[in-house]
Amino acid sequence: MRLQDASLLCSKCHIGGVWVEADGNGSFPVINKTTGDVICTVPNCGKSETDRAIASAAEAFKTWGAMTGKERGLVLHRWHALIHENIDDLALILTLEQGKPLAESRGEILLGCTYIDWFAEEGRRAYGEVIPSPWSGKQPLAIRQPIGVAAAITPWNFPNSMITRKAAPALAAGCPVIVKPASATPLSALALGVLAERAGFPAGVFSVITGNAREIGDALCQSPTVRALSFTGSTPVGKKLMAQCAQTMKKLSLELGGNAPFLVFEKGDVEDAVRSAVGCKFRNAGQTCICANRFLVEDAVHDEFVERLKTEVGRIILGDGTKTGVTQGPLIDGKAFAFMHELLQDATSKGATIVCGGKPSALGGNFFKPTIVTDVTRDMRLFQEEIFGPIAPIIRFSSEEEAIELANDTPYGLASYVFTRDLPQLWRVVTRLEYGLVGANEVALASGEVPFGGVKDSGLGREGGRQGLDEYLETKYILLGGLDKR
Numbered sequence: 001m002r003l004q005d006a007s008l009l010c011s012k013c014h015i016g017g018v019w020v021e022a023d024g025n026g027s028f029p030v031i032n033k034t035t036g037d038v039i040c041t042v043p044n045c046g047k048s049e050t051d052r053a054i055a056s057a058a059e060a061f062k063t064w065g066a067m068t069g070k071e072r073g074l075v076l077h078r079w080h081a082l083i084h085e086n087i088d089d090l091a092l093i094l095t096l097e098q099g100k101p102l103a104e105s106r107g108e109i110l111l112g113c114t115y116i117d118w119f120a121e122e123g124r125r126a127y128g129e130v131i132p133s134p135w136s137g138k139q140p141l142a143i144r145q146p147i148g149v150a151a152a153i154t155p156w157n158f159p160n161s162m163i164t165r166k167a168a169p170a171l172a173a174g175c176p177v178i179v180k181p182a183s184a185t186p187l188s189a190l191a192l193g194v195l196a197e198r199a200g201f202p203a204g205v206f207s208v209i210t211g212n213a214r215e216i217g218d219a220l221c222q223s224p225t226v227r228a229l230s231f232t233g234s235t236p237v238g239k240k241l242m243a244q245c246a247q248t249m250k251k252l253s254l255e256l257g258g259n260a261p262f263l264v265f266e267k268g269d270v271e272d273a274v275r276s277a278v279g280c281k282f283r284n285a286g287q288t289c290i291c292a293n294r295f296l297v298e299d300a301v302h303d304e305f306v307e308r309l310k311t312e313v314g315r316i317i318l319g320d321g322t323k324t325g326v327t328q329g330p331l332i333d334g335k336a337f338a339f340m341h342e343l344l345q346d347a348t349s350k351g352a353t354i355v356c357g358g359k360p361s362a363l364g365g366n367f368f369k370p371t372i373v374t375d376v377t378r379d380m381r382l383f384q385e386e387i388f389g390p391i392a393p394i395i396r397f398s399s400e401e402e403a404i405e406l407a408n409d410t411p412y413g414l415a416s417y418v419f420t421r422d423l424p425q426l427w428r429v430v431t432r433l434e435y436g437l438v439g440a441n442e443v444a445l446a447s448g449e450v451p452f453g454g455v456k457d458s459g460l461g462r463e464g465g466r467q468g469l470d471e472y473l474e475t476k477y478i479l480l481g482g483l484d485k486r
Contacts, residue, residue, distance in 0.1 A: 003089045010190040011040045013210055015049060016056030017203025022211060023048045030187055033099035033330050034320045036365065042186050045211035050178070050219035053207040057149040057176035058225050060204030065146045065174035069124035072172055076120035079199035080113055083164075083192070090191055092322065094160055097185045099329035100284050101321040105160075111446060112161030115168040115464060118448030122469050123172030137484030144473040146174030147251055148227035151220040153213075153241070154189070155232045156182035156332055157287045163189055165452070165463050166230040166253070167206065173472035175228065176205045178220065184332060186210040217241065224248045228472055231255070232289070235412075235457050242460075253461035253471045255289065255453060257386045258414035261407035262292035263429065265400070266300040268419035272441070274308040277392070280417065280443040282316060282370050285328050286390040287336070290415035290437065290445060293387055294376075295394045296403050302396050306374060309392065310356055313370045318361050330366040331389060337366040340389045346381045347373055347393070357390070378409060386412070400425065408434045414454035417443055436462075 003009060011027075012019040021027070022043035029038040043049075064072070083090065091105035098105075128143040152166040159181060167177045181189035186208075193208040209216055220226050221244035230253040231241055238256040245252055262280065264273045280292045297305045319326040331337050337360070344358055357371030370390040376382055382393040397403040407416060416435040420426050430438045436454040437445050446452055451465035461471050 003092065005086060005089055008086060008089050008191040008194055009040060009093060009187065010194055011042050012190075013043045013045055013049065014190070014193040014197065014206070014208045015053045016207065017197070020049070022046070025211065028183065028211075030097055030185075032096050033332060034096075034365065039096055039187065042190065042210045045209050046215040047219045049209055049211070050216045051223075053178045053209055054149060054219070054223050054225050056204035057178055057207065060176045060202055061146070061148060061174075064176055064202060064205050065148075067174065069126060069172065072174065073120040073123055075200050076116050076123075076168065076171060079196055079201070080116040080120065082195040082199055083109065083113055083116070086195065090160065090188065093191055094185075094188050095321040095329075097187045098156065098159055099321055099332065101326050101329055104284060105321070108158055108161045112164035114448035115161070115165045115468075116448075118464070119168040119172035119469065122169070122466060123174075125466070126173065126469060126473055137482065139480040139483055141478045141480065143476050143478065145476055147472050147474050148175060149178070149225050150175040150228040150230070150472055151178045151180070151226050153180045153217060153220070153229070153231045153233070154182060156184040157284060157289070159185035159188040160192065162232050163192055166232075168448075169463070169468040170228070170230075170472045171201075171205065173469055175472045176207075178207045178209065178226070180209055180213070180216050180220070183210065183213060218244065221245050221250070222247065227251060228253070230461075230463070230471065238459065251471065253453075253463060254459035255414070255463065256457060256459040257412055258289050258293065258454065258458055259384075259386055259410040259412040260290055260293045260415040260417065260435075261433075262295045262417040263403050263407060263419065264295065264297045264301060264305055265403070265418075265420035265422070265425065266298045267422040267425065268301070269421060269441075270301050270304050270308060273419040274305060274312055276417075276419070276443045277309060278312045278316075281392050282313070282328060282390050285331055285368070287332060287388050292392070292417060292443075294383060294406075295392055296397050296406050297394055298403070299396055299398050302394070306355060306372065306394060310372055313356060313372060313392075316370050318363055318367050318369070328370065328390065331368055332366070334366060336389060337368060340368050340371075340391060343381050343385070343387060343389075343391060344371070344373070347376060350377065350380050352376050352380060352382070352393075378406070384410070400429065404429060404432050408432075411457040412454070413456035414458035415439070415445065
C-alpha cells in the first residue's frame, strides 16, 4: 500500500481505549473499489461490543464532560495536527477503499479538518444567559451542558469528513463519541481512531466499531445511555432510526437524501455555470448528497449550456484514483452501477435523449461513463429520485416562476444552486427555494464555519457553524431565589 506509517491501516476496532477483535462473529473483507482486491479484513462486531463501547463512553463522560472547553480544545488541536501530518497516508487509504481520485481524497480530508479546527475553539463559547428577572429577589439563569454519550453513523461516500463533521462538535461540547462507519469504507474511520489515540483522547472518549449495521444501530438506538445520535444516509433508514430513537427520546441530527436543483437563468454566466456544474455533478462520480441532481436551464441558454457541458464532460478521465491525471473513479458497487442503467432505461423509454455517455466504461468493473441526458420530464425517475451517480439530467424552463416550481417539486430539501447575475432575481429565487442550503453563483458549500443541513425529507439539525455545537448541548434553566434576604 506504500504507506509511510503502516500502523494507520488498522484491522481492529477501538473500544474503550483498547484495540479489539470481534467477540465471536469473525471479520469481513474491505474491498479495493477499483481492482476488486481485498485490502484487509476488519472485525464484524455486534451488540456485545457496542454495549461495551457505550459503557466505556459513559464512564469517560464523567471526566471528559467536566473538563474545560479549552482543555478539550487542546486535544482536538493535536488531532487536527496529526491528521495534517499524515494526510498522504490517509488519502491513499481513502482512495483504495472508496475509489475517488487522490486529489479528491486529500480535499475531503482537508475539509474534515476544518470542522476539528473550528470546534476546538467553538467549544470554548458554549455561552449561557443571565435572564432579566420578572421577580424581585430572584435571578433566572440558563447554562448549556454536554448532553452525554453521542453516536455517529457515517456513510461510505465521505468516510473521513463525515466523521470529523459529527465527532468534532460532540467532542468539543464534552460528549464521548461512538463511531459506526459504513462497512464499505471502515478503514478511514479506524485510521482516525489511531490518530485520536495519539492525540491524547482518554479511553472511551472516541470509539470506532465496524460490523453489523443493524445490530450495532439497534444497540445504539435502544440504549438510554446514548443521548444523541447523528446519521448521514438514506431517508428511509433515517426515518427508521428516528422511530427507534423515539423510545429513548434522543436528540437527533439527520442528513438524509437529496434532489438538488441547479438553476441556470438567461442572465447567468453560462461559462461559470458549466464550470461549476462539472465539479458539482461529477465529483466523487456523482456520489455526493449535495451534488446537482437536476439541471434546470432557461430556454434562451439551454443549447449553449448543453454544448459547453458536453465539452467539459469529455475532459473527465476515468481510472484508478491513485494514478496521475485520473479525475473520476468507479461507483461504489454493482448495485449502484445497475441503478444507473435502470434510471437511463426509464428515461429513454419516456423520450429522453442521451447526449453523451450512458454506458459502462471499457475499463470494466463499476466504472460508468459521465452522462448527459436532455429532454427530461418530471415523470421520469431521473427527475424524482436521487441519482447518486455520474448522470446529469437537463430540464428546460421558460420563466422564473416555472423554475422555482420545478425546483421545489420534490419531498427533499438539502442543497440547491442558482446561477444568475441579476441580483433582484437572485434574491427572489433563493428566498423561495425550499432547501436548507443554497449556492448562489457558487457550489462549494461546506466548511467548519457554516451550518450544514436540510429540510423536509432531507433531515433535521445542522452540522458545522455555531449551530453544530447545539446538537450536543442541553440548556438548563436555574432560578436563584432568596437574593433579597440578608
